[in-house]
Amino acid sequence: MRCHVWNDSAYGLIKWHQDKRFGRETQIRFNNPDFVQYAESFGARGYRVESAAQLLPVLDEALHGGTVAVIDCPVDYAQNMPLTERLAALQCPV
Numbered sequence: 001m002r003c004h005v006w007n008d009s010a011y012g013l014i015k016w017h018q019d020k021r022f023g024r025e026t027q028i029r030f031n032n033p034d035f036v037q038y039a040e041s042f043g044a045r046g047y048r049v050e051s052a053a054q055l056l057p058v059l060d061e062a063l064h065g066g067t068v069a070v071i072d073c074p075v076d077y078a079q080n081m082p083l084t085e086r087l088a089a090l091q092c093p094v
Contacts, residue, residue, distance in 0.1 A: 005035050005072045012077035019081060039070035048072045 036046030
């Protein structure tokens with residue numbers, strides 16, 4: 001069994017919707033536990049991805065580790081609004 005934690009220390013999707021609708025965010029930030037230590041406290045293997053280059057090697061190690069693994073992967077939702085605007089501007093050629 002593998003578990004991936006998409007860690008943004010906030011309610012990122014809610015922030016995105018708040019920014020989109022109201023132009024600001026409120027009450028969405030918090031601190032997470034150390035998911036690596038948390039996993040290890042239950043006897044699982046814990047991994048933390050610090051960069052995009054680490055993702056595939058960490059996934060490979062977790063998948064072939066022969067035990068339960070938790071991967072803490074930081075995410076940044078900051079590009080959601082620019083991406084949404086770019087996608088909205090696209091037109092179907094058909």
